[in-house]
Amino acid sequence: MKVVILRLGHRYARDKRLSSHVALTARAFGASEIVFDAVDSGVKQSVERLNELWGNGFRVSFTDSWRKFVEGFEGDVVHLTMYGLPLSKVVGKIGKSRRDKLVIVGSQKVPSEVYHLADFNVSVGCQPHSEVAALAVFLDRLFDGKELLKNFKGRKVIVPQAVGKKVVDIN
């Protein structure tokens, strides 16, 4: 099961850091690609630099028509929104089908069409918070925590420590 993230409403400059956090969260929590609806080569470059050091072939790409991209996606479309059905109620069903997933995360207001295009509108709590938090918790529940144990096969590997930092360079 491949998981692709679609980040809607990325505004260059204003959203640079938040969109980077969305992309890095997608990567660290087991997604294989993020697609933005606006070109931002800065975000792409920073993720790719990180890939190079820390491993995993996570991809960043862009689409000039998010509608076509969603309609053409072969798999389940999940839209994370505070107005949707509770995560705990639907995540089992979503995970059960091994079809690929497209997970849509917006920034501010999302076009109402998205609610209709999605197979599942899912709320990670019914309170306003953060698309980064929603994405992380959704993926953590979808993959049942296993995504955090994945080997990224990078050039740098962290050895967990009770105190301090230990990083090993793999040659």
Next chain:
Amino acid sequence: MKVVILRLGHRYARDKRLSSHVALTARAFGASEIVFDAVDSGVKQSVERLNELWGNGFRVSFTDSWRKFVEGFEGDVVHLTMYGLPLSKVVGKIGKSRRDKLVIVGSQKVPSEVYHLADFNVSVGCQPHSEVAALAVFLDRLFDGKELLKNFKGRKVIVPQAVGKKVVDIN
């Protein structure tokens, strides 16, 4: 068990939106207060406006000495860092003691002292990602998902929908 978040290294302007995401995530995932090491009344005001509509007495405050604040905290000090011990290995132990928790999240580089002041250095995965994601997943695991079902007793309440939005105003 009360959970307080300490956000280190907040830089005014540059971190405004990210720090807001950290604060809103803390609130939505069951923490009762966030403390910043730099005054930013904009972040405080935006969280308080949201409290007013959506409920819950979540507090935003500031400290001019994070060291003293950590040292004076009565409870367990948890520092979220990609270099720490894996979440799945330590979260059971952390949750078992019903003492209050202080959860420290940094932005960029965190002073090495923090690793020593913490009772637990905990990694939410060993990959670089986002303090927002790390905080959300840590709290979700600590509270075992129950935090998302909490009643915030706000003036606005969302009624979960398969498609669309339904918000009820409580008078």
